[in-house]
């Protein structure tokens with residue numbers, strides 16, 4: 001999947017208004033950068049004003065139309081305030097990338113894992129998708145081509161994780177992160193069903209294993225490569241899919257293989 005392919009799939013001539021949560025660093029920052037480079041007005045969601053301002057400044061210096069939006073995805077009031085601001089300043093939303101997230105407890109097996117880590121990640125990685133999507137859905141419904149991208153992971157795919165021939169079968173560790181992303185996948189399927197008769201598409205993104213703070217920069221892919229997955233789903237044409245988990249295919253021989261993954 002090349003960057004030019006993504007540019008070609010951009011919808012229409014009108015400037016797209018795109019919000020990315022957790023956009024001050026990592027895959028979210030690169031997603032905001034790519035959206036800006038492809039001509040969108042980018043609403044850069046960040047919970048920390050200083051980190052958010054620094055990212056906003058960087059992307060503006062590169063020529064993008066970027067606006068910092070204070071947004072802590074675990075704080076209902078913060079989410080409501082962000083939606084009210086976007087409504088009053090922009091009137092609609094074309095793209096929502098639910099990107100903010102974290103990982104915890106990769107060391108422990110399920111039988112020794114800490115339930116509090118699961119609670120924390122369900123709140124941050126999963127419940128936030130509902131809070132943010134519901135707050136912004138009225139604005140997305142005003143778009144001619146609304147796109148919701150829920151940043152998930154192949155480790156949230158039960159099909160991939162239980163495939164004895166697959167690359168994740170031998171993966172051990174706490175269930176907290178995979179379970180939080182499996183639930184994001186289910187949310188994606190359910191929102192896509194609910195919105196099937198509207199112009200809003202809802203898909204889950206698998207960025208692949210990318211070097212970011214989340215994993216101590218251990219991933220072999222770059223954050224920009226991961227962000228290209230979200231960009232692709234953000235710019236899906238009218239005949240594109242809704243209700244799929246799409247992105248990097250770890251099982252493929254070619255490291256640049258992309259496609260639909262099993263739930």
Ligand SMILES: NC(=O)c1ccc[n+]([C@@H]2O[C@H](COP(=O)([O-])OP(=O)(O)OC[C@H]3O[C@@H](n4cnc5c(N)ncnc54)[C@H](OP(=O)(O)O)[C@@H]3O)[C@@H](O)[C@H]2O)c1
Pocket residue numbers: 021022023024025026027028046047048051071072073074098099100101102103124151152153154206207208209210211212213214215219223
């Ligand atoms: N890296 C990978 O290999 C990989 C693979 C599959 C999926 N993903 C997913 O990709 C997404 C981005 O992860 P990343 O790898 O780019 O990690 P990252 O570099 O650690 O970035 C995470 C982002 O989420 C933000 N965030 C955390 N809690 C938040 C909250 N309560 N409200 C708003 N923002 C919050 C962080 O902000 P602060 O700076 O304020 O903490 C940061 O901007 C996550 O959903 C992750 O699960 C990553």
